[in-house]
Amino acid sequence: MSKFYKINIITIAAVTAIIIGCMAFFPRSSGISKTETRHLATFPEFSFESYFEGEYTEGISKWFSDTIPERELILDIASNIRELYGTDYIAKNEKGEDVEINTDNVQEGIDDERPDGNVSDPLA
Amino acid sequence: MVFSDLFFVFVFLTACFISYFSVKSVKAKNAVLIVFSLLFYAWGEPIYVGLLIVSTLVNYFSGLLIEKFRDTKKAKATITVALIFNIGLLLVFKYTGFFVENINALLGSSISVPDIRLPIGISFFTFQIMSYIIDCYWGKVEVQRSYPRLLLYISLFPQLVAGPIVRYSTIEEEINDRKSTAQDISEGLTRFIVGLAKKVIFANGLYDVVDQLLGTYGGDVNYLGATLAQKSFVATFMGVVCFALYVYYDFSGYSDMAIGIGRIFGFHFDENFKHPFASKNIAEFWQRWHISLGSFFRDYLLYVPLFGKRRKYFSLFLVWFCTGFWHGASWNFIIWGLYFGSFILIEQLIGKKRMKKIPIGLTNVYALLVIIIGFGIFYFENLKDLGTFFKNLVFANGNAFINTVDKATIYGSIYLIIAAAVLSMPILPLIKKKLALHPKAQCVAAYLTTASSVALLVICTLLLAENASNPFLYFRF
Numbered sequence: 188m189s190k191f192y193k194i195n196i197i198t199i200a201a202v203t204a205i206i207i208g209c210m211a212f213f214p215r216s217s218g219i220s221k222t223e224t225r226h227l228a229t230f231p232e233f234s235f236e237s238y239f240e241g242e243y244t245e246g247i248s249k250w251f252s253d254t255i256p257e258r259e260l261i262l263d264i265a266s267n268i269r270e271l272y273g274t275d276y277i278a279k280n281e282k283g284e285d286v287e288i289n290t291d292n293v294q295e296g297i298d299d300e301r302p303d304g305n306v307s308d309p310l311a
Numbered sequence: 312m313v314f315s316d317l318f319f320v321f322v323f324l325t326a327c328f329i330s331y332f333s334v335k336s337v338k339a340k341n342a343v344l345i346v347f348s349l350l351f352y353a354w355g356e357p358i359y360v361g362l363l364i365v366s367t368l369v370n371y372f373s374g375l376l377i378e379k380f381r382d383t384k385k386a387k388a389t390i391t392v393a394l395i396f397n398i399g400l401l402l403v404f405k406y407t408g409f410f411v412e413n414i415n416a417l418l419g420s421s422i423s424v425p426d427i428r429l430p431i432g433i434s435f436f437t438f439q440i441m442s443y444i445i446d447c448y449w450g451k452v453e454v455q456r457s458y459p460r461l462l463l464y465i466s467l468f469p470q471l472v473a474g475p476i477v478r479y480s481t482i483e484e485e486i487n488d489r490k491s492t493a494q495d496i497s498e499g500l501t502r503f504i505v506g507l508a509k510k511v512i513f514a515n516g517l518y519d520v521v522d523q524l525l526g527t528y529g530g531d532v533n534y535l536g537a538t539l540a541q542k543s544f545v546a547t548f549m550g551v552v553c554f555a556l557y558v559y560y561d562f563s564g565y566s567d568m569a570i571g572i573g574r575i576f577g578f579h580f581d582e583n584f585k586h587p588f589a590s591k592n593i594a595e596f597w598q599r600w601h602i603s604l605g606s607f608f609r610d611y612l613l614y615v616p617l618f619g620k621r622r623k624y625f626s627l628f629l630v631w632f633c634t635g636f637w638h639g640a641s642w643n644f645i646i647w648g649l650y651f652g653s654f655i656l657i658e659q660l661i662g663k664k665r666m667k668k669i670p671i672g673l674t675n676v677y678a679l680l681v682i683i684i685g686f687g688i689f690y691f692e693n694l695k696d697l698g699t700f701f702k703n704l705v706f707a708n709g710n711a712f713i714n715t716v717d718k719a720t721i722y723g724s725i726y727l728i729i730a731a732a733v734l735s736m737p738i739l740p741l742i743k744k745k746l747a748l749h750p751k752a753q754c755v756a757a758y759l760t761t762a763s764s765v766a767l768l769v770i771c772t773l774l775l776a777e778n779a780s781n782p783f784l785y786f787r788f
Contacts, residue, residue: 191757192497195764199500202765206772207321244312244354251318252776261776268770272516272727276719 213256220253222262228253312354314568315510317775323351324572331576337488341463344576351468352431359430362400367465369396370440371458374447378454390448394441401437404429409640432472434637436465438607443479445611452480460486469572473565475583476603482578489577499574501764506567508767511774513734514561516727517553523720524550525690539699545713547703548683549721555686556731559587562601586737591674592666593654593681608634627652638689643697647688654681 220227231237231246238244255261277285312319327347334340353360373393380386402410404427411424443464446452455461464486470477491499524546525539542550566583573580587599597605608630628649635648658666666674684704691697702708721728746752 188753188757189493191754191761192493195497195757195761196493196500198761199504199764199768202768203321203325206769207325210317210321239357241355241357244357248312248316248318251322252316255317255776258776261773265773265777268773269516273721273723273725276715276722278715278718 210255215254215256216258217254220258220262222259222266227258312351314565315507315515315771315775317772320507320772320775323347328575332491340576341460341486344467345459345463348463348466348468348471352466352471355431355472362430363436363466364462366397366400366437366440367462368458369393370444370465371455371461373444374454374461375456377444377448381450386448390444393444397437397441397444401433403427404433406636406640435474435476436471438476438604439470439479440465441611442476442607446478446480452483455479455483455486467573467578469569469576469578470580473562473569474601474603475566475569475580476607477573477580478603481581485578491575491577495574495577499571499576501760502571502574503568504571504764504768504771506564506569506571507771509560509564509567511771512767513727513731514557514564515774516724517557517560517731520553520720520724520728521550521557521690524553524717539696540703540708541710542703543711543714543717544703544706545721546717547687547700547710549717551683551687551690551700553728554690555588555683556728556735558686558689559584559735560731586735586740588679588682588732588735589675589737590678590682591671592658592678593651594658596678596682597651597655604634604637624656627656631655639692641692642694643688643692646697647685650685650688651681 217227217229219225228246228250230250231243233243237246312323314320327343330343330347331340334343349360349364352363356363370393373389373396376389377386380389407427408424411422414420415422415424443452443455443461447454455464464477464479464482465471467477525542563584570580570582581603583601583603585599585602587596590596590599612626612630612633631648631652632645633648634651635645638644638647687700687704688697691700699708703710743756746756
């Protein structure tokens with residue numbers, strides 16, 4: 188088994204080294220994230236106030252994750268991975284048409300509000 | 312700094328490993344670990360790192376005084392002062408606000424509630440320090456005469472901020488002399504990656520489900536403004552099921568990472584989780600869940616001669632009160648602790664022989680139901696919400712059985728939920744046991760383990776790039 192321990196160590200170390208190499212030598216992302224519609228973090232400016240409040244070190248961690256190379260592509264792959272967690276639920280609306288219910292989006296043909304406060308299922 | 316962070320994994324941890332294995336002597340390795348551990352803690356607590364250093368210093372001198380005055384009243388006085396100091400720290404930082412709020416509620420006073428920030432990990436490192444000083448007093452461990460070595464034990468970053476609560480006696484010898492074998496490093500790396508995957512894939516994924524099922528709807532979803540009382544039965548029940556799984560994967564994932572990193576350095580920490588959802592009763596659950604906390608209270612509180620056998624029920628009440636209270640300065644945590652204490656008492660009254668006569672399947676279901684409801688108590692810190700939670704479970708708020716959005720939420724993570732439930736059971740240990748009988752299969756399993764570790768590391772790296780806030784739940788304790 189000692190052979191396998193060494194193979195395991197070398198393989199994981201090699202993959203880690205490749206990932207670190209990519210992070211270190213490829214151009215870092217910057218500017219605006221189209222996926223998240225926000226500015227990517229920049230390296231924080233040091234001040235004693237920001238350091239003692241923990242903002243400086245938090246800013247470094249955030250900057251590191253925000254500016255990894257090819258971040259948009261990576262986010263896209265991550266999103267595809269998360270889609271494997273489950274499946275879409277298809278329901279029928281009042282017209283009897285299939286409606287894909289996505290808890291992230293507002294659905295057409297379904298009341299956005301329940302003025303009567305009825306807790307029953309709007310698609311029942 | 313959190314473990315589930317790209318900066319931690321690919322900068323801090325890598326730099327630490329390189330530095331650690333670049334030096335030869337244990338003394339130099341210990342110095343590397345102290346530097347990196349204090350840097351790790353100072354990263355999130357640039358001021359309170361001083362508290363950690365001073366607290367260790369106080370206990371260091373207390374240990375020396377206990378040894379000097381051994382078997383005299385002065386030793387007893389020293390341990391008393393040390394314990395008052397340690398528990399006092401915890402009370403001040405963690406519970407002052409709670410005490411003031413309750414005094415105001417009880418007496419109708421309006422004392423201003425102080426806003427004291429809780430230092431990360433104070434519940435863990437305070438208990439570790441106490442385990443050292445108490446074991447010193449009881450003569451179970453040799454007093455540590457080297458302040459750096461004691462500081463290493465307390466500040467060791469793998470378990471510093473979210474456990475497991477490592478006893479000094481567990482690593483006493485390894486602090487002074489240890490080796491990292493190929494097996495230690497290999498199994499440590501794999502264990503760390505498995506822990507990372509538990510956190511990044513399962514815990515973070517389950518948290519989103521819990522948030523959608525139990526949180527208040529709003530914003531983009533198509534069923535706006537639903538309060539807790541309007542949730543369906545399934546949303547309420549599945550919400551706490553997913554929350555129980557989330558807490559398990561979050562906390563056990565962190566423990567796996569801590570144990571894995573410790574192993575790489577040559578430290579062998581005790582296990583903190585042993586498939587707790589496979590328990591047949593609640594007493595067994597607490598021998599499998601957060602083992603380091605349960606054993607701490609068992610060893611230092613339950614059997615303290617102060618109570619004696621005549622006060623069995625009082626000490627049981629105290630242990631479970633403290634177990635709940637340790638988790639948070641809120642009445643729901645106290646209720647949570649006493650809730651489990653009550654079931655343990657009932658099981659003790661029924662007796663082990665009678666409990667064994669009940670079919671295992673039934674006891675498993677009983678244990679799971681109690682555990683799941685327990686996590687509902689854990690989740691709802693607001694007592695009014697807690698009441699609503701119980702009402703939802705019996706349809707007392709006119710709740711529907713299930714809503715379309717609830718179905719969509721559950722379907723959206725159904726494979727994750729099923730995988731989380733199945734993998735929380737002791738399946739892999741069973742497979743390992745069978746493989747041990749077949750050397751050729753062990754070969755294949757070893758290669759599969761490496762391939763899986765690499766795949767999980769890559770997947771976790773991709774998911775961590777999102778940079779969403781994903782602190783460990785037990786950081787708040």
